[in-house]
Amino acid sequence: MEVKTIGVVGAGQMGSGIAQVAAQAGYQVVLVDVAEAFLERGLGTIRRSLGKFLEKGRISQEDHDAALARIRTSLDLEALKDTDLVVEAIVEDEGEKRRLFERLGALVKPEAILASNTSSIPITALARYSGRPERFIGMHFFNPVPLMALVEVIRGELTAETTREVVVAVAKRMGKTPLEVQDYPGFVSNRLLMPMINEAIEALREGVATKEAIDGVMRLGMNHPMGPLELADFIGLDTCLAIMEVLHRGFGDDKYRPSPLLRRMVQAGLLGRKTGRGFYTYDEKGNKVG
Numbered sequence: 001m002e003v004k005t006i007g008v009v010g011a012g013q014m015g016s017g018i019a020q021v022a023a024q025a026g027y028q029v030v031l032v033d034v035a036e037a038f039l040e041r042g043l044g045t046i047r048r049s050l051g052k053f054l055e056k057g058r059i060s061q062e063d064h065d066a067a068l069a070r071i072r073t074s075l076d077l078e079a080l081k082d083t084d085l086v087v088e089a090i091v092e093d094e095g096e097k098r099r100l101f102e103r104l105g106a107l108v109k110p111e112a113i114l115a116s117n118t119s120s121i122p123i124t125a126l127a128r129y130s131g132r133p134e135r136f137i138g139m140h141f142f143n144p145v146p147l148m149a150l151v152e153v154i155r156g157e158l159t160a161e162t163t164r165e166v167v168v169a170v171a172k173r174m175g176k177t178p179l180e181v182q183d184y185p186g187f188v189s190n191r192l193l194m195p196m197i198n199e200a201i202e203a204l205r206e207g208v209a210t211k212e213a214i215d216g217v218m219r220l221g222m223n224h225p226m227g228p229l230e231l232a233d234f235i236g237l238d239t240c241l242a243i244m245e246v247l248h249r250g251f252g253d254d255k256y257r258p259s260p261l262l263r264r265m266v267q268a269g270l271l272g273r274k275t276g277r278g279f280y281t282y283d284e285k286g287n288k289v290g
Contacts, residue, residue, distance in 0.1 A: 001111060001166050004028060009100060011042025011073070014117055015089035017145025020046045022065070023070040024146075025174045030080055031073045039073040040191050046071065081107050085170060087139055089117040092242040097121065098129045105130035114162055115139040119188045119239070120194075120246040124156040133158035137167050140187060141176075144234070151176045152187050153263035185250030186243060194243050197235075198259050200228035204279070205261040211279050227277040230288070232262075233272030241266045 004027065008019045011033040018033045018041070033039050050067060053059045059067075072079075080086055086104055090096055097116065104114055113135045116126050127136035138154030151171045155164055164180070173179040181188045200214050209217070215227020224231075232240050241263060247256035264270075265278065272278030273286045283290040 006029040010089035016042035079260040094225035101130040134160040201259040233278035
């Protein structure tokens with residue numbers, strides 16, 4: 001199967017990044033979201049990202065213009081009916097994803113592949129909702145998508161080998177490195193990353209050290225480019241909590257129990273960069289100010 005047109009559902013940070021790299025790879029892209037404001041914000045993110053690549057000489061003006069021209073937007077899922085591959089990049093909530101994949105499974109052409117950018121929800125479960133488990137797979141991109149090389153490729157229990165082959169080829173054409181992992185809660189990336197972030201939050205709650213010291217230890221001692229608390233703000237504390245809950249339910253092990261401080265901050269709406277305040281505070285451009 002040849003993929004020519006890729007649909008992306010969700011024009012947020014991840015979805016806009018996926019749309020950008022797909023367009024840069026030469027695919028026609030249909031970007032769908034529920035509100036025009038979300039689509040405009042997503043296109044704005046893509047324009048800024050491509051503009052930075054142009055300024056740095058990483059792409060030509062011709063490539064810049066061609067990538068933008070390949071992206072069209074829609075408020076209607078019907079716009080995806082003739083796409084060859086649809087990548088879901090909506091909120092990390094199994095109920096929301098289930099409703100979406102039930103619709104997409106009945107809408108897109110029979111040979112089309114459906115993929116989820118979920119960071120933790122079991123692919124086999126989502127595949128069942130789609131009604132086409134053989135043509136369903138996980139494609140977990142990393143933020144910021146235009147800069148990060150990795151894509152976790154996760155097969156469900158019934159994912160066909162041809163589906164895996166097509167998706168691996170698409171990821172490589174996008175300039176990514178696809179690494180295949182098994183369908184376990186959190187896959188590999190978040191099974192390792194989120195407990196570290198959760199433990200950093202617990203250390204802060206217990207008064208082991210200040211947030212600056214905790215992040216400094218991991219930056220200076222472990223050579224991490226960003227401390228775990230700042231990284232949690234970057235990811236979104238609501239997303240961190242959702243992933244920890246998936247791990248906790250999936251493994252039934254209290255070592256994955258979300259920190260009470262994480263849960264309390266999410267309840268208070270302190271979600272990190274996207275709300276201007278999490279463990280740190282941020283200006284309207286997302287720069288850390290305190």
